[in-house]
Amino acid sequence: QLQLQESGPGLVKPSETLSLTCTVSGGSISSSSFYWGWIRRPPGKGLEWIANIYYSGSTSYNPSLKSPVTISVDTSRNQFSLKLTSVTAADTAVYYCARFSRAYSYGFDYWGQGSLVTVSS
Amino acid sequence: DIQMTQSPSTLSASVRDRITITCRASQSISNWLAWYQQKPGKAPKLLIYKASSLESGVPSRFSGSGSGTEFTLTISSLQPDDFATYYCQYYYNYLVAFGHGTKVEIK
Secondary structure, eight states: OOEEEEESOSEEOTTSOEEEEEEEESSOTTOTTEEEEEEEEOTTSOOEEEEEEOTTSOEEEOTTOSSOEEEEEETTTTEEEEEEOSOOGGGOEEEEEEEEETTTTSSEEEEOOOEEEEEOO | OOOEEEEOSEEEEOTTOOEEEEEEESSOOTTOEEEEEEOTTSOOEEEEETTTEEOTTOOTTEEEEEETTEEEEEESSOOGGGOSEEEEEEEETTEEEEOOOEEEEEO
């Protein structure tokens, strides 16, 4: 059974960099059928897609995001990562990593449990 | 950018009610639309993909329809476990976006 697990600091100071890693187990991140993505849910708000990455390193980003974002992949560790720089309180959210089916459902079919990140001094 | 309008934002209903949630896209997205259910403290769960295909393990009381710009999620007979927040999500030209969500609450 595929599992995804987010890891990273739960508290980040304003203007600093938020870094999260998603570890995939029970399957290969190098599958040609999937993208790997990050989604967040700020408190009291809805879901917001952040970015997707393919195992080859091809990326797509939400053009509406205000904080600069970088998504990367490490196929040797079966992990992908997210960095948001110059964060503000508006980046406080539960961050989810998920698998996106690019060849079948065009939806996120497996999700991590979520990681709460608070931006505060 | 494609704008996605999801309605209503809140829906009050009773057990065994039939309910419908709508998502409208500002331009055609073919059938590249999915629906999710999210409960407090949990990750979203994929219910419907490609507008009308039921994800494995999802009860048949859930159904989706539509193509182009207008899509609906229907729950034919609301069960106690179905009170949650529902989101639509489109995929178009390598970009993904979610609707703003519909909270289904007990009347």
